[in-house]
Amino acid sequence: MNWMEMTLVDFQSALASKKATPGGGTAAAVALGQAAGLTEMVCSLTLGSEKWSDGWQAAEIARLVAAEVLLDAGRLANEDSAAFDSVVAAFRMPKENEDEKLLRRDAIRQGTLHAAKVPLETAKKGMDLLQTLEQLAAKGNGNAASDVGVASLLASAAVKGALFNVEINIASLPPEMASGVIEESRGMREACSQVARGIMHAVHDRIQS
Secondary structure (H helix, E strand, O other): OOHHOOOHHHHHHHHHHHOOOOOOHHHHHHHHHHHHHHHHHHHHHOOOOOOOOOHHHHHHHHHHHHHHHHHHHHHHHHHHHHHHHHHHHHHHHOOOOHHHHHHHHHHHHHHHHHHHHHHHHHHHHHHHHHHHHHHHHHHOHHHHHHHHHHHHHHHHHHHHHHHHHHHHOOOOHHHHHHHHHHHHHHOOOHHHHHHHHHHHHHHHHHHHH
């Protein structure tokens, strides 16, 4: 299923259904795409306007990151659902003898590891985007400062939501198998909160100036 080809109403209905996919990981990736879209809008409203020339450099940097994230977010939304579906399929593998049980166990573990790596990529992309937003809020088009704030909230939710999906998957894996994912995600939630706070302060300062 390509969630990006659905109407917004259909996607929301799919989220609300009893089916396991799309779930939180897909929703996080979609939220990240919305954050990137808002970021690109603010950059477009900043670049080329002499009034906001002090923000051109920040807008150029943010636009490059946002364009890449916007492309990746749709792919990650689809991959997240596909990864979960592969885990479900692995659990349905036969287990009548020891060989089948070993094959099933390995398929479940490999599928689960992949299902952790996809949202980890979503979280990393979200952090890339967040890193550009404080300067965009501080120096970009002041009339769109609130849009940077919303982009930040969406990106932060995407990062933290994706990390929930990382954590729930690695919890069922042997520590040695999950060690790489654990190391890559270590401290990311706290870093996200810290960066997001800086953006919120910049947005509030800009709105009130």
